[in-house]
Amino acid sequence: MASLKLSPSSPISISKVGVPCSKKGLSFLVKAEHHSSSSSSHLQDKCQRRLIVTFGVVAPWISLLSRAPLSFAAESKKGFLAVSDNKDAYSFLYPFGWQEVVIEGQDKVYKDVIEPLESVSVNLIPTSKQTIKEFGPPKQIAETLIKKVLAPPNQKTTLIDASEHDVDGKTYYQFEFTVQARNYTRHALGTITVFNGKFYTLTTGANERRWEKMKDRLHTVVDSFKITV
DSSP states (O other): OEEEESSTTOEEEEOOOOOOOOHHHHHHHHHHHHHGGGSOHHHHHHHHHHHHHHHHHHHHHHHHHHHHHHHHHHHOOTTEEEEEETTTTEEEEEETTOEEOOOTTOSEEEEOSSSTTOEEEEEEEEOSOSSGGGGOOHHHHHHHHIIIIISOTTSEEEEEEEEEEEETTEEEEEEEEEEEOSSOEEEEEEEEEEETTEEEEEEEEEEGGGHHHHHHHHHHHHHHOEEOO
């Protein structure tokens, strides 16, 4: 358990890391109505009433099906799968093909089984702060978090960029950084926010040698992270 103190009043501790087919029935009813032209008016009225009832049942299903693709498109993107955690109120996207793994101290982890440095993880810790701004500006928080939590102490870290943005009234900090080990360099992205007594951290990245190939997908991952309430 690593302990990160951004100020004397703001300690952070983070673990390292089948629709019914009604056409047939409808067709039958219409035919029955035409056939009844030689029958009594009572039978005609009965068929007409049945036809109205059938439309009343079918119409909501047609409406639901027409809306479903739009709803799905709003929550996902081609080449990605969506994760939605209702308990902790967050969601994000990850590239198709990555597998979920269990790592102690992390709330969610998905990674490429062939390229192990390509992964995304979400960590949650309790906090008494109301917003991420209470911890300080983006650059200060990102540098401290990277050096104290997101990288081992014997590896060189470089903060490339840090920024702030608001979505639906909630403030997020995003940052880009590298971590240099003996045999590789990992190029990574992160986003952090505070909501309802929790400090959220999402990080994703890839080997530096694959950064140009993966960066657009990784930016999609980090940009997709949001609080869902």
